[in-house]
Amino acid sequence: MSDGEEDSDHLIFGGVDVVDLGARYGTPLYVTDEDRIRENFRSYKNTFETVDTDFYFAVKANGNLAILRILAQEGAGADVFSGGELRLVKLAGIPMDKVLFNGNSKSEEELRAAVESQVKVSVDSREELRTLSAVAVEMGGEAEIAIRVNPDVSPKVNPKIATGLRTSKFGIPYDEILQTYEEAAKLPNIVIKGIHCHIGSQILDISVFREATEKMMQLVEDLYERGIELEFVDLGGGLGIAYNKEKEIAPTPEDLAEMILPTFEAKMQALGINLKLILEPGRSIVGSASILLSKVNTVKHAHKNFVAIDAGFNLFLRPVMYDAYHEVVVANKLNEEASVLSTVVGPVCESGDIIAKDRMLPEVKRGDFVAILDTGAYGFSMSSQYNGRPRCAEVLVRDGAVDLIRSKESVEDVIRNQVVPERLR
Ligand SMILES: *Cc1c(COP(=O)(O)O)cnc(C)c1O
Numbered sequence: 425m426s427d428g429e430e431d432s433d434h435l436i437f438g439g440v441d442v443v444d445l446g447a448r449y450g451t452p453l454y455v456t457d458e459d460r461i462r463e464n465f466r467s468y469k470n471t472f473e474t475v476d477t478d479f480y481f482a483v484k485a486n487g488n489l490a491i492l493r494i495l496a497q498e499g500a501g502a503d504v505f506s507g508g509e510l511r512l513v514k515l516a517g518i519p520m521d522k523v524l525f526n527g528n529s530k531s532e533e534e535l536r537a538a539v540e541s542q543v544k545v546s547v548d549s550r551e552e553l554r555t556l557s558a559v560a561v562e563m564g565g566e567a568e569i570a571i572r573v574n575p576d577v578s579p580k581v582n583p584k585i586a587t588g589l590r591t592s593k594f595g596i597p598y599d600e601i602l603q604t605y606e607e608a609a610k611l612p613n614i615v616i617k618g619i620h621c622h623i624g625s626q627i628l629d630i631s632v633f634r635e636a637t638e639k640m641m642q643l644v645e646d647l648y649e650r651g652i653e654l655e656f657v658d659l660g661g662g663l664g665i666a667y668n669k670e671k672e673i674a675p676t677p678e679d680l681a682e683m684i685l686p687t688f689e690a691k692m693q694a695l696g697i698n699l700k701l702i703l704e705p706g707r708s709i710v711g712s713a714s715i716l717l718s719k720v721n722t723v724k725h726a727h728k729n730f731v732a733i734d735a736g737f738n739l740f741l742r743p744v745m746y747d748a749y750h751e752v753v754v755a756n757k758l759n760e761e762a763s764v765l766s767t768v769v770g771p772v773c774e775s776g777d778i779i780a781k782d783r784m785l786p787e788v789k790r791g792d793f794v795a796i797l798d799t800g801a802y803g804f805s806m807s808s809q810y811n812g813r814p815r816c817a818e819v820l821v822r823d824g825a826v827d828l829i830r831s832k833e834s835v836e837d838v839i840r841n842q843v844v845p846e847r848l849r
Pocket residue numbers: 482484485503526622624625626660661662663704705706707708801
């Protein structure tokens with residue numbers, strides 16, 4: 425991932441020496457490589473050239489506006505999960521006819537925003553379908569919909585990110601889909617456009633996509649036979665990336681296409697119809713494109729050799745939330761021998777605030793820089809102000825140039841919206 429000069433022991437990222445970045449912008453600091461995002465997106469575009477495909481970036485993976493602008497330039501649509509994410513993609517200039525509003529618990533206000541913005545809605549329950557129809561009637565607008573199918577398939581991933589299991593909170597049960605479409609077809613101001621599923625995230629064994637495609641295309645056929653014709657099939661996101669390069673191999677968009685396209689194209693041909701394919705990659709577009717740069721506050725030789733850095737689960741939740749593995753490197757000692765078994769921990773007041781357990785690292789000292797790799801997806805977007813810590817800054821790097829894309833918060837930002845009632849003053 426780095427292409428540093430031979431003699432430098434500094435990590436180079438996007439053509440920039442990250443130690444210089446740390447000195448200039450302070451730490452913690454999210455650093456994102458623009459070219460990597462463009463490459464990752466283009467590898468999808470180039471792979472699915474043979475069918476009419478749109479790629480709706482899953483904004484929850486990374487909601488930074490500059491990053492969304494890059495994706496808008498590349499021709500991405502967006503998968504949004506809240507009124508806030510809808511606002512973000514609008515600001516980023518993603519066309520509203522390439523947006524799908526998702527979610528299992530949308531407020532009436534959010535349904536209104538979807539109708540008003542004329543974005544497609546992924547309907548997650550039959551009650552929501554009726555509410556959406558009523559909202560559209562009241563507003564004198566139309567709601568274009570897809571039904572979110574729970575396809576009852578099992579990706580072999582962490583249960584917290586498996587979303588297509590029969591027991592998951594997402595989607596309408598597979599055996600209720602046809603009746604739900606029949607109801608939708610009769611409801612006023614509802615326009616049926618497509619069908620949607622998303623089976624999980626960080627999927628490395630991608631054969632499950634073949635199973636999901638088969639199930640979805642069977643529904644397309646069943647609906648067609650009932651006189652309900654769709655314009656698109658949205659198979660969601662979920663392609664995994666190799667966080668642990670020694671143990672994992674990342675499937676590519678090409679591998680994914682092999683799982684999806686034969687079934688997809690065969691069914692279209694059999695029915696004599698044309699469908700748009702929509703995919704919703706999040707992690708596989710942005711995951712590898714960022715690092716979280718931090719500085720070592722202290723090293724303690726106790727039960728373990730603890731390397732305490734200035735970024736914890738307040739800024740990067742994945743290791744704690746999903747037991748996720750992330751590679752860490754000492755960014756100013758790249759060429760030093762990894763001779764010390766170390767556990768990298770954050771500053772949060774929780775014993776669980778562990779970023780990397782039992783790793784061989786060079787001997788680390790206070791003031792050294794530690795970079796956590798592959799933090800572009802579900803990184804900053806899941807950050808919090810826990811422990812009264814302001815969120816950090818973000819920079820974008822490209823070809824050796826640097827741009828600030830998010831200022832760091834101040835303690836004032838943590839306090840700003842709090843109110844002490846008069847009687848307590
Ligand atoms: C989270 C999510 C995605 C993106 O998943 P990745 O694993 O990041 O590719 C796509 N679609 C929906 C509906 C999601 O909830």
